[in-house]
Amino acid sequence: MIDMTPDLTLVITAAVLVTVGVYLLLERSLSRVVVGIILIGNGLNLLILGAGGRAGRPPILGGPPGATSDPLPQAMVLTAIVITLGLTAFLLAMAYRSWQLNRHDEVQDDVEDRRIARLAARDRLAVADLDADDTSTLEQEAEEARDETDRAVALVDGPSDERPEPPEDRR
Amino acid sequence: MNDWSWLVPLPVVLPLSGAGLTLALYRRPRVQRIVSVTVLVAVLVSAATLAVLADRGPLVAEMGSWATPVGISLVADRLSTLMLTVSAVVVLCVLVYSLAQDQGAGEESAPTSIYHPTYLVLVAGVANAFLSGDLFNVYVGFEILLAASYVLLTLGGSRERLRAGSIYVVVAIVSSFLFLAAIAAVYAATGTLNLAHLAQRLPQIDPGVRLTLQVMLLVAFAIKAAVFPLSAWLPDSYPTAPAPVTAVFAGLLTKVGIYAMIRTQSLLFPGGAVDTVLMWAALATMLVGILGAVAQDDIKRLLSFTLVSHIGFMVFGIALSTHAGWTAAIYYVVHHITVQTALFLVTGLMERYGGTLSLSRLGGLARLSPVVAVLFFVPAMNLAGIPPMSGFLGKLGLLQAGVANGTPLAWTLVVGSVVTSLLTLYALVKAWNKAFWQTPPEPLPAGPVPPGMIGATGALVTASLALTVFAGPLYAYTGRAAQALADRTPYIQAVLPEGDRGTGRSAHLASSPGGAG
Known part of the structure; x- marks a missing residue:
């Protein structure tokens, strides 16, 4: 059985790295975010390494019993390191491209999102309702339908005189 | 009986080899196209074959013949192969669509020579995540598909895409880190990462630790699946990508998260310890998502919000933790992959x-192109759940499962689902009225549309209708998949036939080290 007590230094280092990384991750500048991601990635790699048992023992079978550590976490750490490396490279390229385009690498807000939020603050519709802003009322539409019986009824009713002119033919 | 397990790695290996080949052929776009289409057709064939074979029992392939708890195993059971088959159909349609788009002249977002390799890598990542029987390999699958998605999302490197891309990339990396931390903790607690082995060992560890591990994994998957309150990144980043890229992201990437959640909740942590929280999250996802959709003006953003909203339906089905709930959730995932992708292609x-x-600014598209109007209308109504289409069947299944559950919270969810469906109908009908019926404020610059794009979209819409026509056999299949999830033993026995180890040849290495066992 492998001694599973993790090394305290390893755990504390991992905790510090992740803490600092999270702080940097909350920044707006992409290059600081990259540094934060590198730190968190390294912290987590140490965490995985710590999951393999007591530090300082070779992950090689065949030694005296109890003197080996688990090789699997080391294999996983290698994969994780490679993945973090690739992602860091990609993020750096993005930060550089952002600097090329904008002369800074700060992550911008979504313009469309802002626009909708402003409209919401003013209590306006996001979609301009083209059908709603024509001025015809139900009565005008009835007028346009030109039903003789309707007209007869409308003439009997009083308010028909106040009816505005029907709008010119739009269709 | 023949041993068909050699088929299992094909959906991962084929696209990866294809990616290498297309990268080498970057100077010959015509050959690139032929290779990509051939590879994806082969993936579809192998996935469909696997789905048929897996109905008899899970197929297991051990990588490099390393025995299971140490080596990596790929497992094709009903759930994973069903997901794989639907994904293969979708990625093939989207590829044909983007090829046709490529041929149309003057396209600002013309796929460059890097498009094909990246796209195939994405497919390989999705297939790997679905098939993997090992938690760390699931992580690797996620990273493969995410890395490919970063490239696809920032294709061209314009200002707007870079803005959207940086948000997307950072959020995805954070979720991957959470997943990685969860993996480290799981390994420290159990000494294994094989899913079947974990299913045996996790019940033996301290319940408090188990709950922590479960929550960590679920949070990581919930970010990927865009479950509220972890969904804000999705409507921000998806709409800026080219249409085929958004379509394949919307169809597949969130569903990979949902698939991982189903596995976590069924295989690793049965018993439904966090079902109440998941139910509330599902309700919030549905309502917040659809209210966001109602407010939008840009139709791609509107659809992105409906995507978030309908993730809530699937989480609802998962959180019910019953056979009926899982059956409906799996059917709903299948339906949603096809329909949401089709809608994005139509945009x-x-x-x-x-x-x-x-x-x-849109308007009068129905007169301009009745075909596009039909192609939008059918999946839109399908998404809203108008009978008799597959969206209605999936929702009906979820509602029945919720009613059968009977708790006040489940009833709240049932009401919430119906309200969400109505609001979906409202949002989509509004979009329909605005884009297809209203008189355009100014004449639209109707560009030429290659018939291949319409054909690919039409094929996907037909596929989504086929889900309705063949709903009986399909629902029975998802029912059997859910039954296997609830039983758990078929999966565990297929992976670990000899109690605690697989059938690989590495005999002397197979005794698993460490762990709390």
Whole structure:
């Protein structure tokens, strides 16, 4: 059985790295975010390494019993390191491209999102309702339908005189 | 009986080899196209074959013949192969669509030579995540598909895409880190990462630790699946990508998260310890998502919000933790992959005709192109759940499962689902009215639309209708998949036939080290 007590230094280092990384991750500048991601990635790699048992023992079978550590976490750490490396490279390229385009690498807000939020603050519709802003009322539409019986009824009713002119033919 | 397990790695290996080949052929776009289409057809064939074979029992392939708890195993059971088959159909349609788009002249977002390799890598990542029987390999699958998605999302490197891309990339990396931390903790607690082995060992560890591990994994998957309150990144980043890229992201990437959640909740942590929380999250996802959709003007953003909203339906089904709930959830995932992808493809067509995706500026598309109108209308009504289409069947299954559950919270969810369906109908009908029926404020610069794009979209819409026509056999299949999830033993026995180890040849290495066992 492998001694599973993790090394305290390893755990504390991992905790510090992740803490600092999270702080940097909350920044707006992409290059600081990259540094934060590198730190968190390294912290987590140490965490995985710590999951393999007591530090300082070779992950090689065949030694005296109890003197080996688990090789699997080391294999996983290698994969994780490679993945973090690739992602860091990609993020750096993005930060550089952002600097090329904008002369800074700060992550911008979504313009469309802002626009909708402003409209919401003013209590306006996001979609301009083209059908709603024509001025015809139900009565005008009835007028346009030109039903003789309707007209007869409308003439009997009083308010028909106040009816505005029907709008010119739009269709 | 023949041993068909050699088929299992094909959906991962084929696209990866294809990616290498297309990268080498970057100077010959025509050959690239042929290779990509051939590879994806082969993936579809192998996935469909696996889905048929897996109905008899899970197929297991051990990588490099390393025995299971140490080596990596790929497992094809009903759930994973069903997901794989649907994904293969979708990625093939989207590829044909983007090829046709490529041929249309003057396209600002013309796929460059890097498009094909990246796209195939994405497919390989999705297949790996679905098939993997090992938690760390699931992580690797996620990273493969995410890395490919970063490239696809920032294709061209314009200002807007870079803005969207940086948000997307950072959020995805954070979720991957959470997943990685969870993996480290799981390994420290149990000494294994094989899913079947974990299913045996996790019940033996301290319940408090188990709950922590479960929550960590679920949070990581919930970010990927865009479950509220972890969903804000999705409507921000998806709409800026080219139409085929958005379509394949919307169809597949969130569903990989949902698939991982189903596995976690069924295989690793049965007993439904966090079902109440998941139910509330599902309700919030549905309502917040659809209210966001109602407010939008840009149709791609509107669809992105409906995507978030309908993730809530699937989480609802998962959180019910019953056979009926899982059956309906799996069916709903299948339905949603096809329908949401089809809708995003149609927006690409609309952009071709209208030159814009703003609902205020679009109009009269129904007169301009009745075909596109039909292609939008059918999946839109399907998404809203109009009978007799597959969206209705999936929702009906979820509602029945919720009613059968009977708790007040489940009833709240049932009401919430119905309200969400109505609001979906409202949002989509509004989009329909604005884009297809209203008189356009100014004449639209109707561009030419290659018939291949319409054909690919039409094929996907037909596929989504086929889900309705063949709903009986399909629902029975998802029912059997859910039954296997609830039983757990078929999966565990297939992976670990000899109690605690697989059938690989590495005999002397197979005794698993460490762990709390």
